[in-house]
Amino acid sequence: MQNLSRRELIACGVAGLAGLTGGAPLNAAEKTSPLPTTSSRVRFAVSTYSFWQFRNEDFHSVEKCIDLAGEMGFDGVEILHRQMEREDNDYLQLLKQRAFVNGLDLCGFSIHQGFLNPDPAVRKRNVDHTIHCIELAYALGIPTMRVNTGTWGTSKDFDELMANRGIEPVREGFTEDIGFQWVIDSLRECLDTAAKCGVTLGLENHWGLGRTSAGVLRVVNAIKSPWLKVTMDTGNFLEDPYSQLEELAPETVLVQAKTYFGGGHWYTLELDYPRIARLLQEQHYRGYVSLEFEGKAPPLEGIPQSLQLLKQAFANS
Structure with missing residues (x-):
């Protein structure tokens, strides 16, 4: 079966509804006319990372982040796997219930893994970790999970990687083409579990071979699975961001919005969030926009400010 983009699936659904309700056949003009731009409102989530940021220990508790998200008026929460205190089922169900009583969806799960390593055993460990996290997302009732290509590991640390604007040399003796094949083969090993659990993997533009939209789409288009789409991060394109975001939009299932x-x-x-909102609307994006706050302002100040900014931008799109 041909793999359809989200926009094509929506178009098929609209056509199917017309047939089910006894609508008249479409004429040629109607068949080629664009879908209406009016759509259900975009919903806003916040990543637990926005509170914690790997440095704010007062906000390490995922439960506390969920409570704060509810108080601030978000619609959903995206959980950072590394922030979770435990993985036992009691804890997972506690988080699910905590979101429910706050009127929130658990809408995303962000993990850290990578496949840019020449050692097959290392890649296998990362495949196993990804599969394990898919099963955690399933237990939490989360429908999509962020994955990465990983980085080459040739930077001293993340600070050096950022100082070099995310650019790093390929491992000596290897090529990007080889690296892409590692990523493609590794992600393919995860897709049976993703399909069984109903968890859509979203490959993020998150450094490494995913530093550009071309890199992300090279992997997604090579695999051609409905269970591998895109997590769009608005803040991870440091050059020519808007054209690259536009390229990712048709395959995007979750937007991570940086402030x-x-x-x-x-x-x-x-x-320019009004511009980003418009390009998403043009692709009939109806999913979550999940805030990833990366500012130095205190989270209890910067996060509500960010929510207001995003609401205004998408209200005017």
């Missing part, structure tokens, strides 16, 4: 109130920890981008 930088108080200045960014590694860099600050002046993102």
Whole structure:
């Protein structure tokens, strides 16, 4: 079966509804006319990372982040796997219930893994970790999970990677083509579990071979599975962001929206969110926009400011 983009699936659904309700056959003009731009409102989530940021220990508790998200008026929460205190089923169900009583969806799960390593055993461990996390997402009732290509590991640390604007040399003796094949083969091993659990993997533009939209789409288009789509991060394109975001939009199932109130920890981008909202609307995106706050402002100040910014941008799109 041909793999359809989200936009094509929506078009098929609209056509099917017309047939089911006894609508008259479409004439040629109607067949080629664009879908209406009016759609259900975009819903806003917040990543637990936005509170914690790997540095704010007062906000390490995922339960506390869920409570705060509810109080601030978000619709959903995206959980950062590394922030979870445990993985036992009692804890997973506690988080699910905590979101429910706050009127929130658990809408995304972000994990860290990578496949850019010449050692097959290392890649296998990352495949196993990804499969394990898919099963955690299933237990939490989360429908999509962020995955990465990983980085080459040739930077001293993340600070050096960011100082070099995400650019790093390929491992000596290897090529990007070889690296892409590692990523493609590794992700393919995860897709049976993703399909069984109903968890759509979203490959993020998150450094490594995913630093560009071309890199992300090279992997997604090579695999051609309905269970591998795109997680769009608005703040991870440091050059020519809008054209690259537009390229990712048709395959996007979750948007991670970066903001930088108080200045960014590694860099600050002046993102045009009304423009981003319009390009998503043009692709009939109806999924979550999940805030990833990366500013130095206190989270209890910067996160509500960010929610207001995003609501205004998407209200005017």
